[in-house]
Amino acid sequence: MSHDHHHHHQVQGKNLLFSIVLNLVITVAQVIGGILSGSLALMSDAxxxxxxxxxxxxxxxxxxVSKKKSSVNQTFGYKRAELIAAFVNAMTLIIVALFLIYGATERFFxxxxxxSGLVIWLSILGIVVNGLSVIMLKNDADKNLNMKSAYLHLFTDxxxxxxxLVGGLLMKYFQWYWVDSVLTMLIALxxxxxxxxxxxxxxxxLMLFTPVHIDINDIISEVHKISGVHKLHHIHVWNLNDDELHLEAHLDCLEDIKMSEFNEIVHQMEHVLLDKFQINHINIQPEFNKEEASKDFIVQD
Known part of the structure; x- marks a missing residue:
């Protein structure tokens, strides 16, 4: 059995830590401001x-945690911890939104x-703080789902x-207090x-689904072009995390070849799969004339 892997972007946590401190400050300020001003939009923002x-x-x-070393009990380490964080953060976004819709509906009537003056100044503070945090996390967000979940929280903030701010200005100059509820509803949606x-x-x-940009049939077509390959089957493709895209499969060879010759076939597969599909970790089981009940491309093991 052969395997190969390549690693990519390493996310740094220091920008995230700084964003936590900034958001603690703005949260406290907005809670106090929301209570004093009576603004639901400001409280919802808080x-x-x-x-x-x-x-x-x-x-x-x-x-x-995801950077912790692998061990005999955790052979993949904690690399999927960030996927769990992204899942939980996505759930909190939706739950918070539902609370905001409920509050906005009540306040609208x-x-x-x-x-409005307090609302305006605190919203400006929120724009500056969250804008700074968004800029710091932008690069990591493009390469890591966990960082993207944090980035989206800050960007929506x-x-x-x-x-x-727009609502505060409308309330100050036009006394359109219903705008507070409408804006809260739009934020929630x-x-x-x-x-x-x-x-x-x-x-x-988390469910180990084949990534949406991957077509198994395209993989089969490309691998079958390699000299010495008979049939690629029992194929599984999944994301371990944002950086690692795995493929495991059985590979029927045309001839009863030596291991050194099989290694050359796998070496060619590594290049094809990395260049064309961004698959950076492959695990191949070699076979020759092996009798199996099924040699379908996809098999439920």
Whole structure:
């Protein structure tokens, strides 16, 4: 049996830790400001920020745990910890959104006078703090689902603060207090959309589904072009985490070849699968004239 693996982007947690501190500050400020001003949008932004603090802490812990070494009891280490964090963070986005919709619906039919000046200044503070955090996490978010979940929490917070600022200005100059509820509802709907997308992606990875960009038939077609290959079957392709895309399969050879010749076939497969499909870890079981009940491409083992 042969295997090969390559590793890619290493996520650093220091930017995440700094974002946690910043969000703790803004959460406390918005809770106090929301109580004093009577703004539901500001309180909802504070609630969202608080959920972000918890999510960021979870993401930071998962990032640290995922770097722990493998052992005889944890042969893959804790590499999937970040997928669990992304899944939980996606769930919190949706749950927070449902709470916001409930509160906004109640407030819409019973609007309150709101101290708009305080809302405006605290929303500006939220934009600055979350905007800074978003910039710090952008690079890691493009390469890691856990970091993307943290990034999305912060990005939606920044958008929420922009919405709260617009609402504060409308309340200050036009006394449109119903805007507070409408903006809260829009923020919540956006949270549901991004949360569901993240939940779907993390669930697919946790369930070991074939990644959406991978077509098994294309893999078979490319591998079968390699000299000496008869049939690739019993194929499984899955994400261990964001960095590692695995393939395991049985490979029927045309002839009863030496191990050194099989190694050359696998070496060619490694290049093809990495270059064309970004598969960076393969595990191949060699076979020649082996009798099996089924040699289908996909087999439930």
């Amino acid at each position: 609630l969202h920020n608080f959920s972000d603090v918890l999510s960021l802490v979870f993401s930071y812990a998962a990032n640290k 019973n609007p309150h006078k709101i101290a 920044m958008l929420a603060s922009v919405a709260v 956006y949270l549901i959309i991004v949360g569901f997308d993240l939940l779907k992606k993390s669930t697919q990875m």
